[in-house]
Amino acid sequence: MRDERILLVDDEQGILDIYEVLLRKEGYLQIEKAMNGKAALEFVRSSEYDLIVLDVMLPDVEGFHLCNQIRQYTEVPILFVTARSSDLDKITGLGIGGDDYITKPFNPLELMARINAQLRRQRVYTTNRAVQSQVWSYEGLVVKKDEGQVLVRGEDIRFTAKEFELLIFFCEHPHRIFTVNQLYESVWNDASFGDEKTVVMHISKLRRKIEINYKKPEIIINLKGIGYKFIPPSKGEGE
Known part of the structure; x- marks a missing residue:
């Protein structure tokens, strides 16, 4: 059994049944079906x-317009399967957010190959997004970059945008x-002209x-006449 969830949208029950049979043979069991755009x-x-x-031809809304609406909620792959086979239709479908386009009648093997490729x-x-997601977990300090969250000794502490970026x-x-x-130029993305007070503050x-x-900092320490250094309370993830 595969973990992927698939939504099938077509106004013909027979087509939906064919999709479901093909998907289940491939081990895709988490399937939802809709017969209109709403x-x-x-x-x-x-x-x-x-x-x-x-499908492009739905009873209540054109599939191209529905694709635009779907893109307001998710960026998951959208595979158009439709009887509209003109080059203009294909260009339109791919141009408004579709990831692939196949015309009816379709070869079941080709359809499954394209579905498998998209998945x-x-x-x-x-997986790449999960790898790129950064969380630093130290003793008493957890910093979640993607979520914009900082936990200090278990408490969710609010930071301004620049405090968080720093x-x-x-x-x-x-x-x-x-x-x-260096801190000003790196975090404020500008050359430093007398902005020492901004960084210090x-x-x-x-x-x-x-x-x-x-009053006796151990994490962000100052080396007089040199600058600042961040010393993690303990070795954490994301270093």
Whole structure:
């Protein structure tokens, strides 16, 4: 049994039945079916799918327009399967957010090959995103980059955008010394012209939020005359 969830959208029950038989033979058992655009959109709004097989000619909305609506909720692969076979239709379908286009009547083997290809690409994409997702987990400090969340000794602490960006920069460069100018140019993305106070103020705010005793910092330390260095409380993920 495969884990992928697939949404089938077609106004012909016979076509939906054929899709389901083919998918089940391949081990895809998590299948939802919709016979019009309204039902399909309700499925997309309430559930997550790994692939959507979509007809263009639906009774209540054109499949191209429905594809645009679906793209407001998800970026999962959309495979158009339709009797509309002109080059213009294919270009339109792929141009408005479709990932593949196959015409009816279709060869069942070709259809399954294309479905498998789309799901394979989706698995790689999902895996790569998971690998790229960064979480730094230290003793008493957890920083979740993608979620914009920082837990300090188990408590969810709120940070301003620049405070968070500065903390992320430190997490990405542990044990390295940065001058005030380097920090300003890296986090504020601008050349530093007398903005030392801005950096110092943000570091002070960070210390108050993450240090056990901000008056005697042990995480963000200052090397007088040189700069600042981030010392993780313990070795964490994402370094």
